Amino acid sequence: MRVAFAIDRYWPLISAASRVLDTVARYLRHQGHEVVVLTAQVDHLWPETITVRDVPVRRFGLDSWSLFGRKSLGQRVARWLERNPECWDVLVVCELLDGGHYLFQVADQLGRPSLSSFFESGNISPLGQLLDVHPTNSWDEGSATGGNVRRKSLWLARKHWTVPDDEAAQGVLQRHSQAHVVPWGLGIPETPLLTAGERRQLRAAICQSRASFERYCGQPLIVYHGHCVPGHDCQWLWQMLSGLCERRPGVCAWVTGDGAAIHGLWRQANESGLEDRIIFPGIFNDLSDLFSAADLIVLPQLARRHDYDWLTAIAAGTPCLVAKSPGTDRWLGLMNRGPEAGSLWDPVLPRDLELWWEKAFQVLDHPQSSRLQAMQQRSESLLHYHQRDTLQRYEQMLVQLQEES
Helix, strand or coil, X not given: CEEEEEECCCCCCCCHHHXXXXXXXXXXXXXXXXXXXXXXXXXXXXXXXXXXXXXXXXXXXXXXXXXXXXXXXXXXXXXXXXXXXXXCCEEEEECCCCCHHHHHHHHHHHCCCEEEECCCECCCCHHHHHHCCCCCCCCCCCCHHHHHHHHHHHHHCCCEEEECCHHHHHHHHHHCCXXXXXXXXXXXXXXXXXXHHHHHHHHHHHHHCCCCCHHHCCCCEEXXXXXXXXXXXXXXXXXXXXXXXXXXXXXXXXXXXXXXXXXHHHHHHHHCCCCCCEEEEECCCCHHHHHHHCCEEXXXXXXXXXXXXXXXXXXXXXXXXEECCHHHHHHHHXXXXXXXXXXXXXXXXXXXXXXXXXXXXXXXXXXXXXHHHHHHHHHHHHHHCEHHHHHHHHHHHHHHHHHHC
């Protein structure tokens, strides 16, 4: 089977979508399938073709124009698909709203199966933008706004979907009752666990690799990783981290990831005198190392949510506080736990600052029992939600799509 994945950004592996796709693509390659990732070039100095962790990647430049203006990424990828039909049997479009309907048109014209895969949900995620189109919307094809609604409606007409949680699945079905929607997540990887001494050595290596970070080797370390965009999530994150640092002088927090709000958070840290306590160390392609080096991970995002970072934290055996959402509800359902899940899953929290502070200090004050709880979470998750099983399920979906076409 030859699979073409289309995604807006792939390398560096920053977004949850790119990290999940990296795992899926490498698994399919290991199973003997041919895989290619089609994505944006972003910088004209980047090569058009490259291999990333054994996965072939084809990039499309930003300077492609037509008589009607700049071509979308989807238009450029669609033209490649049309000209290279021998390179793919199945098309998977991952969160690519920038002209993604052009790709589906090519697949339909060639009689090839296609799948819409979304790995993030929430109001400001690509899936959230799609589901913001109401079934009763009407449009004028001659207007820019109406045309955008029409393009999103073409997306929603697709038959086969994977989405990260049951709420997102219901959102798709409300707009396309005949769609085949699968709530799918990556599962827990069975990565090697580090000893306490290895964790300390890993943090020291990370600190030594960044200028003036050696002073953070021995301090209690809280880590947030995610896509920071201006809005309520970012404000809430700042209130939580600044409150933790102000209430506990020895604590430091690292904010890693990307997004337009990173600079604003950095400015707030400087203006409040917390520039030596709330740190911005940049991007980490390998989250397992970062999370293994932390004492506590906090994941409060709701506007753009996914379970990838939580899965990585659990796999690393590091205590983690995560915001309660449809994704965590699905998770607890897979664990055969209800809302009253008990002490093992009580780090799944509602948006309550005092409660987050209380739980965070409990983890920092009782590191051994918190690590033990994290290890129990890991063991239970591997029994019910192993990454190997979920990857096999994704592969089976693609094979079935090809056989039915």
